[in-house]
Amino acid sequence: MDIKHYMQTLGSQARDASRIIAAADTALKNQALLAIAEAVSGGRDRLLAANAIDMQNGRSNGLEAALLDRLELNPERIDAMIEGLHQVAELPDPVGEVTDLQERPSGIKLGKMRVPLGVVGIIYESRPNVTIDAASLCLKSGNATILRGGSEAIESNRAIAACITQGLAAVGLPEAVVQVINTTDRAAVGELITMTETVDVIVPRGGKSLIERISADARVPVIKHLDGNCHVYIDERADRQKAVAIALNAKTHRYGVCNAMESLLVAESIADKVLPELAALYADKGVELRGCEKTCALIKSALAASEADWSQEYLAPILSIKVVAGLDEAIEHINRYSSRHTEAIVTEDRERAERFIREVDSSSVMVNASTRFADGFEYGLGAEIGISTDKIHARGPVGLEGLTSQKWVVYGDGQIRQ
């Protein structure tokens, strides 16, 4: 198989299909989503059989338990895929909206129209449900998609691709609107991320090393986040009860997620009131604490944090804690060490809250709320295609709107430049 030629064929087919899906109206796109849901529903047995092969291969190849868990399809997960398709069909369609209409002194009427990006390449690991999630969001936002899942999931993904193709065909859309790369050859990824003529954006989903590799080699723009080193700062003027509840929830609600708190900052003047109480609660949950000198003086069980701890995304029951002089030091620490994902302040002081909001340079900045709210569903985007910690285009959870951009539209009546 000539991978370069194969990928370029996928690319030019996607480019052609992107014109058609971009011009499709909302009703047709929703019909396609529901037709895919029906195909998935009707294809349950084939999906489970295909997945059983992947699972068998995974076990033979010694895949670790966590990866096998992600790889597995079962009836509940297939139901969730179907439910997800229905939910995306319910979401408002961002495409075609014209905003900021104004008449210019020249007499032209100027506005901005929301339009699809074009062709979106998605690279992910071994969760087969991502195939449906990503395809449905791209389809609803009027984009063509090229999907590349983990090689461990190849049989599951082929079976899902067949359902998608069936659904698209049922409503008369070209099958190249969603294409699943049908090879496990790694060279396919190298091609996909450099096809600037036919691919408009790459969304990598998965571990940090995957995303770093892709970002380093991509020529196509990438929407990504590398990690989530999220902070909660408990201000001197915090409500203690809220502070304790938020700091506990942000760390312990789930450990392996990118919006979990990894570092807690506490104003010096209230550290002796808040930290011992929190330490007891964290101890109950088995959270290991790594603190600065002042923290260790207040919490006997805390280990000494090293410089590396301040930058670390643990994704585990571990928390670094630093006592800071106040708001200024908190903001400075966060802007220095944070991965720009999500940070929260707990305070009853409005001015300090506003300063935190304005000056902390992260994709989500919160007052008196748990960092765990930084999420497409919680934000009302429906599902998210990913989270961006970059500064251009979209920041934070990226939903349908993040898969579009705006072009300028001009309505004239024969105007020419003088």
Place this chain on the structure above:
Amino acid sequence: MDIKHYMQTLGSQARDASRIIAAADTALKNQALLAIAEAVSGGRDRLLAANAIDMQNGRSNGLEAALLDRLELNPERIDAMIEGLHQVAELPDPVGEVTDLQERPSGIKLGKMRVPLGVVGIIYESRPNVTIDAASLCLKSGNATILRGGSEAIESNRAIAACITQGLAAVGLPEAVVQVINTTDRAAVGELITMTETVDVIVPRGGKSLIERISADARVPVIKHLDGNCHVYIDERADRQKAVAIALNAKTHRYGVCNAMESLLVAESIADKVLPELAALYADKGVELRGCEKTCALIKSALAASEADWSQEYLAPILSIKVVAGLDEAIEHINRYSSRHTEAIVTEDRERAERFIREVDSSSVMVNASTRFADGFEYGLGAEIGISTDKIHARGPVGLEGLTSQKWVVYGDGQIRQ
């Protein structure tokens, strides 16, 4: 001089300064712009003397006349720089605006706040006035800037940098808010475009080869346009007078600009009415016509267009012309050959106009107006930092808003995830 170390110092100084300028209020930023204007005004003699050295060196090095013209500063150009600074001070400040506020079912209040990108790197050629234009737009939008002008303009740029530093100091802003790279070593550009830790976006301004080189090597996101192969399509239902006026204006108003029409498409049914009239007008202006077979049959003086002509940005009194069957072929031709800059349809038919607007995938799409309107001033953005023909972030003329993005802000009252 250790270029890598020098550039990394500029980068980390810019990152620190970006926090300060991002938090600066509108009044302070405007005061800085006016203080820079005053410094430029007071520094006229030094600017002219520095520029005279660049001009002398340019002549000795055999710089061609067009480049010498761009390089030259004279009292009128200095006035224009001062006027530009005043105009940017008058523009509305996009930073800090919170939109789309909504309460979510969890009780959190969610919104989007417009914020600066952070550190913007600008790479341009030998026009010293770009130094002031770019610096002022970045400053007003709350960004720190690292500027790298053409080596021919180094003395002029050093003198302008001194005025900027003086203006920033006068209002108490750190001088690292605007830094002009003080070396002509090309390695500095290579560093600038790969400093992903400290630079958030690169805006290259200049010829296609410069921009291609930068895009190929950059690791930092780039806002760019490579070329402007703009089209006008004269529909069967066009008003003939408007069609002729627009087609003439779009080609002949200025030849060397990226929003000039380079290719004219005409519906077959009216080609014999429109093309001979236009041919006579183009002949008066000395425009060379390169047509498809049908065009050449209608215009005796037209040369035969080659396949390459359809993709070409002439930036000269040359125009390619193609007779198409109708709207479908026009849209298809444009989406195939256009550089996605600006395209216009001339028609009195609303439905066709709407289809053209929706289906043509360019940064500006126009009805009954000259492509020459695709411009930051005409769009009311004030000056533009550049034009983007990419699909993500900003498309078309990029003004202050294009130098910002939106972060999520969440106001809670102690909410935690259940």
